[in-house]
Amino acid sequence: KAQATPQQSGRSVQMDVMRISVVTLAGEEMAPLAAHSDWTVHDIHNEIISRLGSDKNPRLRLLHKGTMLMPGMTLSALGVEDGAQLTLVRLADLFVVTSQGDSVQVWSIENGDCVLTLSGHENRVTHVVVSWGGTTILTSSDDGTARIWNLSDVGECLQTLQGHEGPVRSAVFSMNDALVLTGSSDCTAKIWCSETGICRQTLRGHEDIVLSATFSNDAAMVLTASRDHTARIWSVAAGECLQIMPGHENMFSAVFSPDGVAVATASFGKTARIWLTETGACYKVLRGHEGNVRSAMFSPDGSMLVSAARDETAKIWNAQTGTCMRTLRGHQDAVASAVFSPSGRKVLTASRDGTARVWDVQTGKELATLSHSEPVTTAFFFEDGALVVTSSADGTSRIWRTDNATCMAQFSGQAQGVCTTWRA
Numbered sequence: 297k298a299q300a301t302p303q304q305s306g307r308s309v310q311m312d313v314m315r316i317s318v319v320t321l322a323g324e325e326m327a328p329l330a331a332h333s334d335w336t337v338h339d340i341h342n343e344i345i346s347r348l349g350s351d352k353n354p355r356l357r358l359l360h361k362g363t364m365l366m367p368g369m370t371l372s373a374l375g376v377e378d379g380a381q382l383t384l385v386r387l388a389d390l391f392v393v394t395s396q397g398d399s400v401q402v403w404s405i406e407n408g409d410c411v412l413t414l415s416g417h418e419n420r421v422t423h424v425v426v427s428w429g430g431t432t433i434l435t436s437s438d439d440g441t442a443r444i445w446n447l448s449d450v451g452e453c454l455q456t457l458q459g460h461e462g463p464v465r466s467a468v469f470s471m472n473d474a475l476v477l478t479g480s481s482d483c484t485a486k487i488w489c490s491e492t493g494i495c496r497q498t499l500r501g502h503e504d505i506v507l508s509a510t511f512s513n514d515a516a517m518v519l520t521a522s523r524d525h526t527a528r529i530w531s532v533a534a535g536e537c538l539q540i541m542p543g544h545e546n547m548f549s550a551v552f553s554p555d556g557v558a559v560a561t562a563s564f565g566k567t568a569r570i571w572l573t574e575t576g577a578c579y580k581v582l583r584g585h586e587g588n589v590r591s592a593m594f595s596p597d598g599s600m601l602v603s604a605a606r607d608e609t610a611k612i613w614n615a616q617t618g619t620c621m622r623t624l625r626g627h628q629d630a631v632a633s634a635v636f637s638p639s640g641r642k643v644l645t646a647s648r649d650g651t652a653r654v655w656d657v658q659t660g661k662e663l664a665t666l667s668h669s670e671p672v673t674t675a676f677f678f679e680d681g682a683l684v685v686t687s688s689a690d691g692t693s694r695i696w697r698t699d700n701a702t703c704m705a706q707f708s709g710q711a712q713g714v715c716t717t718w719r720a
Contacts (some may be wrong), residue, residue, distance in 0.1 A: 313331070315330065315372075318358075329344075333376075334610075346665065349703075360374060360381075384462075393433060394709030398415070402414075402433075405695060416456075417441070418439040419680075423465070425468055432446060434446060434479075437470055442476065448584060462480050464480050465511055468509070469511075473629065475488065478669050480505075483502045483524075484498065484499060502522040507523060513693065521549055523546060527540075527550040539573070544564075546588075548590055552594075553594045558573060558594075562604075565588075567583055570618065585611065587608075587630065589604070590631065591632070592604075600657070601613045604646075609623055609624060610624040610643065612643065622659075624643065624653075627664050631673070641656070653666070666694070668690050674693075681698065684696045684698055
């Protein structure tokens with residue numbers, strides 16, 4: 297009979313083998329391991345590391361039936377039997393960013409500790425984003441400023457972006473991190489150099505609060521949405537308004553398609569709309585919701601759009617024809633947001649009913665329900681869609697596995713982003 301000897305465990309007694317399979321979050325299977333019930337999780341770690349053949353010792357975690365396995369426990373004590381399957385997670389330096397009041401906290405997912413607090417704003421923090429390069433954090437605040445912070449042990453404030461005459465409601469980086477875009481209650485948006493903090497353009501023309509502002513992927517254009525019932529497209533280089541898209545009642549949000557050819561808007565008027573960027577013409581009106589549409593987002597390839605509404609549903613639409621492909625039913629209160637996974641195969645919704653839900657795009661079937669005790673205010677996928685972050689009015693943020701709805705970690709505050717990612 298085959299024999300098993302734990303790697304680096306100091307035990308030399310030969311023991312009967314049990315076979316264990318190890319799969320990654322992406323579903324890739326390693327060769328089966330030959331182990332014994334007396335082995336600890338640490339022994340399994342060492343065996344996997346020896347197979348990886350790396351000079352560096354990767355930080356690994358193993359899960360069995362959705363439960364994280366602690367390194368010192370034996371397989372028998374954990375109920376791992378012959379033929380069991382373990383899930384392998386490789387950890388980079390993974391942190392969740394949350395906001396509470398006028399400060400921002402950075403939490404280690406590995407041990408749940410708050411490793412950094414960013415303080416300096418003089419009023420409520422309204423929005424937080426992590427730079428695409430993962431080295432800085434951008435915050436906006438009701439104090440009328442945005443700030444860029446160094447994501448290091450000291451959390452130094454690198455730039456304070458001052459110039460708005462009202463609360464700053466949103467702030468985003470361009471995809472190369474060279475520019476920052478802010479939107480404010482003073483009816484303007486501003487484009488800043490992230491390195492110097494100098495304002496390069498002030499975008500004037502809206503007649504009410506700017507609710508959202510975003511760059512196109514190539515950072516050549518800016519899209520803003522306002523309570524003045526319009527969305528506008530602007531030239532980044534010239535700061536001039538290129539297109540005005542009117543007609544919505546109380547527009548909530550506006551986003552570019554991945555290729556920048558189209559724009560999607562959501563509004564109080566129970567519709568979402570698709571517009572052509574070049575002409576500003578309304579291409580499709582997406583009708584079918586029975587309540588105000590809170591958000592509309594394109595799929596990663598731009599072929600679909602998902603909308604979230606107060607009628608307790610989300611809908612998946614064909615972005616070319618404007619036809620409704622799926623209606624996602626199951627929430628018991630208004631749906632605040634809906635987003636696609638990076639693969640475009642799943643949709644994640646957040647609702648006032650205290651749940652976030654994961655759905656299969658192809659079938660419309662609900663795959664997982666992720667529960668809080670109060671309305672879920674934010675929910676987003678990260679990495680390959682295997683994990684989800686949710687935030688709730690109950691004052692907590694949580695990380696979940698999407699395949700079995702297991703809560704893997706919980707933190708205080710409203711989650712705003714993830715600094716680095718899990719690796720399959």
